[in-house]
């Protein structure tokens with residue numbers, strides 16, 4: 279293990295030199311953890327996540343992390359993350375599909391407890407019948423927890439979002455966890471080029487006293503006095519305190535937006551802003567959307583892409599603005615419920631122009647041709663289907 | 668940080684809440700109190716909304732008085748009657764989700780060990796029978812298998828008290844409770860033996876009839892967890908509401924159960940026994 283020196287977070291994220299490597303998404307996530315000065319990682323195996331936490335375990339064995347263990351199951355893992363973060367440590371875990379749902383009661387309580395941490399979500403089918411393939415319906419379950427939800431398109435995003443995730447999560451005016459989601463296998467097990475910061479530089483350690491809610495470590499005076507805990511005697515107080523606290527969680531979520539601009543170049547990326555027709559997509563679907571834009575250009579069709587990087591906070595204003603003149607909006611997704619289409623429809627006034635789909639699920643690939651079919655149909659182009667037998 | 672964090676900065680006494688000043692002046696911080704003196708010092712928990720005559724509430728008062736190091740102790744609880752008092756004590760208290768105590772404590776203790784390798788920070792779980800042995804069973808057992816260095820105290824009222832009297836795994840066989848309309852169909856779970864098999868280094872079982880002994884047991888469990896590994900106390904703390912025990916009969920009931928199935932029991936590894944002999948010899952030398 280090379281000696282790592284602490285550098286300023288802004289320097290590491292925005293200015294440090296970068297070296298190009300050809301690595302998998304799982305490696306990209308672990309490489310970010312390596313540079314994030316993580317105290318403790320807690321793992322529980324599930325395909326396709328396991329690769330990430332194997333690599334993080336190796337980092338611990340090499341001395342990059344202070345502690346690491348394989349938990350009893352995901353509820354235990356995510357609860358232990360809560361304990362570690364309350365104790366002032368910087369913590370990381372990752373999971374997939376059914377593992378995410380098993381850990382969800384704990385995860386959903388992290389923002390309310392004001393616990394900064396990063397959780398990798400490497401998507402996989404949930405629900406029956408069994409499949410281990412990269413359907414991303416699980417992200418729908420995360421959307422109402424208060425947690426920040428980033429959706430990575432490729433290995434580079436995985437690296438950038440994970441490393442920046444720690445920094446954003448620990449900002450005093452944010453102080454809620456960040457989920458870095460990406461499609462299992464398509465990204466985790468495939469290689470792509472990633473520009474990475476030097477291996478011998480790491481983030482400053484977490485300072486748990488720079489916090490809206492202090493850590494539980496018996497170090498910050500005054501000592502706790504006896505108090506009438508909110509949920510005990512009066513229902514009114516418990517409603518009120520819960521309400522105020524949750525408002526603050528969601529405000530924190532929105533306050534993260536300025537850091538998403540600063541460190542990730544904004545919550546959306548727009549390709550061809552003057553397009554007539556837009557594809558709005560996140561994660562892997564954005565990569566396919568990019569290809570569709572290229573195909574369309576070859577055919578002289580004016581199509582653009584809005585890649586949504588941040589699902590929570592959701593870039594309502596930005597999306598509304600880009601789509602204001604669009605004739606049609608096509609939203610390809612890797613799940614059956616169409617959670618992204620619902621989000622987009624909810625934030626634009628003329629949402630009858632939204633075409634929810636194409637959707638693939640069960641972990642299927644999303645052929646560009648499926649997106650092209652929608653593009654042809656909005657442009658009124660009739661193509662003969664070639665059936666290859 | 669110990670006492671530094673409790674102490675009032677000079678000149679601020681007038682502005683601190685009376686409760687705080689009393690805790691510093693007449694409380695337990697920085698000194699070992701004798702539980703038999705309850706009422707003659709400022710207790711860490713004084714107010715709670717638990718039922719009149721609830722023996723769990725009494726046990727919790729004794730628990731706080733017994734803490735060897737209250738200024739550096741963190742208590743972890745969960746849904747259940749106990750948290751009604753735990754959340755109001757002058758000791759940091761963590762409440763996560765129902766049954767998660769031993770996983771949260773594992774993460775917390777590890778974080779404190781990373782951050783304060785040279786300091787004593789005691790982590791103690793106090794949770795109900797339902798919390799530890801039903802919903803949280805896996806996490807309870809695995810924290811023991813992993814040899815996590817904290818204390819687990821089960822306040823066993825043999826029922827889900829807080830949700831209105833349902834059967835728990837710790838209810839005795841045959842007892843008719845809600846969700847067991849024909850009486851419980853299987854035996855009370857043997858938590859003490861499970862704790863021993865799972866790797867606890869100190870295990871005790873008691874009925875709260877003797878405050879001095881409760882205090883000694885709690886202190887031993889916390890000290891052993893500091894140095895050696897997981898420790899467990901199984902305390903019978905009757906629910907007078909769900910078991911219809913008249914308030915003035917709770918002690919009688921505890922004595923009866925002590926004779927039946929809650930006789931005082933203490934087990935520890937040789938290493939822990941030697942350690943106690945050592946420190947107890949030292950305190951006697953100091954006294955002499």
Ligand SMILES: Cc1ncc(C[n+]2csc(CCOP(=O)(O)OP(=O)(O)O)c2C)c(N)n1
Pocket residue numbers: 746747748749764765794795796797798799824826827828829830835
């Ligand atoms: C996930 C979840 N399931 C169920 C509950 C409801 N619940 C709250 S307290 C409790 C029972 C408490 O029983 P026990 O742990 O024995 O504590 P006691 O109240 O008897 O002291 C239950 C089932 C909950 N809060 N969370």
Ligand code: SF4
Pocket residue numbers: 717718720721722723724748824828829905906907908909
């Ligand atoms: S319901 Fe039972 S255990 Fe709960 S406070 Fe009342 S007497 Fe105590």
Ligand SMILES: [Mg+2]
Pocket residue numbers: 747795796797822823824825826827828835
């Ligand atoms: Mg109970």
